[in-house]
Amino acid sequence: MFPFNFEWIWDAGHIVFHGGLWYALTILGLGITYCIIKAALDAAKGKGSQHH
Amino acid sequence: MDSALIPKGVKRCPAWQFIMWIGANGAVLTWGVFALLLVYFKGLNQTNMNNAYGFALWIWADLAVIALGGGAFFTGFLRYIVGKDELKNIINYAVLIGFICYSSALMILGFDIGQPLRGWFIFWHANVHSMLTEVAFCLTAYFGVLAIEYAPLVFENRMIKKVPFFHNLSHNMHEIMAVFAATGAFLSFFHQGSLGGVPGVLFGRPFGFREGVLVWPWTFFLFTWSAAAAGPCFTILITKITEAVTRKKLVKDNVIDLLAKISGWMLFFYIIAKIGDTLYWANVTAPSKGSTFMDFYTSSSGSAYGLWILFAEIGVCGVLPALILIIPKLRKTQATLWLAVILAVIGLCLNRWVMVLQVLAIPVLTFESWFTYFPSWQEIATTILPVAYGVIMISTSYRYLPIFPQERELNPIDEPAAPPEVAESEPEPTDAGPEPELSPAES
């Protein structure tokens, strides 16, 4: 899973597989982080409580 | 009792009835959990698997629920990427069904291994050349996507929504939902395919083995395709069952019709590809290994692995539902629509069964004979467990969350006749806005 695992090899298989995986995980991670931070900032500004 | 949690403007059964219903399903769930604990503490000797049947009922259940849960990624793909806007009225439910399917699959994988405490090795010591590794990674990551897609719906609960943070979070997540949906479609394409690759790469098993492109055998593409085709049928089927149980119309016909039409054409082209694959395998691949087509099917009557299983999968549960769903008149008729989605779901399950169990049943060494297997009660109980869990999840979500955006419009409640507890537990001033909480995707 990580380059420091002893069975890791820098070959095409590992680069393609883990490249795709970490790419997807990064998008998900950044996306959800953005949502949470923005929600907290908006809440601090008082947004959301005047919804109704 | 729990009326403060129930969405505004919809009618739900009394609390006692709901509790009884959950209790009945909870009993089934408890039975499954008991069997699960037996398996955990005593080991896999609690199953009827053996050295010939290393894969059995559980792996089939895994493959089947993941394929059925494919309705979530494909509906999401159509809704957010292709832009089929009407599907916003069923996407919530597709996501919920997908969430249940994938959490069940992960749970089953968790106890289907001999050393559950080492389950994390599949990630840590990943062999990138194994189809199962790809399945594990993509499945777990996609489960994360489903959780992200389901979470805003939970935040739309009347009480949770009052917390500004959750309200904003839900709003923000909806805004970039297309990004999540696209990532989900990418992950789904690979893990649905990798599940097809599981039997497809077994070159020691001529029944499962297929040629293909690069590292992917044909079954890789067939599995993804069939999940995208029949997954939405499962979404429609569960929607129809929910409508029957609640005795309410929850999704408009044009929405169901659109999904059924797309599903029908997908199924139609899938089944052509599947027939082509079967013909090529039977006439080229298998004979090149010295096997004839009939070596893979038992001729004895009443056998679990007779030719009937191929005709059932491809004909009755493949061609027939595809034709029903692409002919507008049949698709719009309730009885034939029901028939088509049920057959398509059975066909998908049969395909997964054949590609796992029959692969192992067939003797490859000339001096061995067919292997038989029937699951133990522990295996059956743990396989029914996700069904009970799913019913509880759906019932609870339906009761407390605005899953069906069209429910209020289709089932208007006369204001004076509204249940009094709904009115009295309404602390905030009612705004008669265009039900923003019932169509979260658009809020």
Added chain:
Amino acid sequence: MENAKKFGMVIDLDKCTGCGACMVACMAENNIPFRADNTDKMLSISWMHVYKLNNRKLFPDYEECYLPRPCQHCEGHGGHSPCVSVCPATATDYDMDTGIVSQIYPRCFGCRYCMAACPYHVRQFNWWDPLWPDGMEKMLNPSVSVRMRGVVEKCSFCIQRYQQAKDRAYMEGRREIAEDEYQTACTQACPAGAIVFGDLNNPEHAVHQLAQPDPARHGHSKNPRAFRLLERLGTNTKIYYLSSREWVRKAGDNYLEGEFKSKAHS
């Protein structure tokens, strides 16, 4: 790889009497667990299993043959053996230096995908915890780790003996080990001398002379008496069987009608 070895076996089915000594020796050497009732062979473990074949004819034409089946140590093409490539946790490995397919027990988490991949049913699962009758645990082979419940195990070509032989050679200042320094337990136990073990890459080893592997055809034997199990699947195994009887050689693989041609005539 220079000087790479390819350990393999030749089993002469004309000599095998089906006595089962190879199975017993293997059980003892490799600490293979057993249960009070070991009758269900689909649930019990035997790295070496002796099959009883017959020619499917009636008396007086009836004939039978015993076929010992250890792990076939498939090389596939370029080390792509059926089981190694599918293991999700890298718990099994094809060693290019020895040609041995190994199994790492503490790494295996028991998904059993390798069992599904192996057409020879060589890979077997520990359905129960290994329990030894009182006192017997003192007779376990200290060079072989016992396995825990929930993992897959299989024949290792007695790899501990190879390690010991190499250690001994190193201590004596030698780089290479002799043919008789590394022999599997089943080979030594066979009273009929039906099993021959050695380096298939070494022309001086008996196993090479009997098997006559053709490198141009993925190790296909040039010996007209020899065959390998399910060779047509491309598993490229390292166990060669010898038989002078045509029906036995034919039983080693699947053939379409009229497809099987005896090598003696081809």
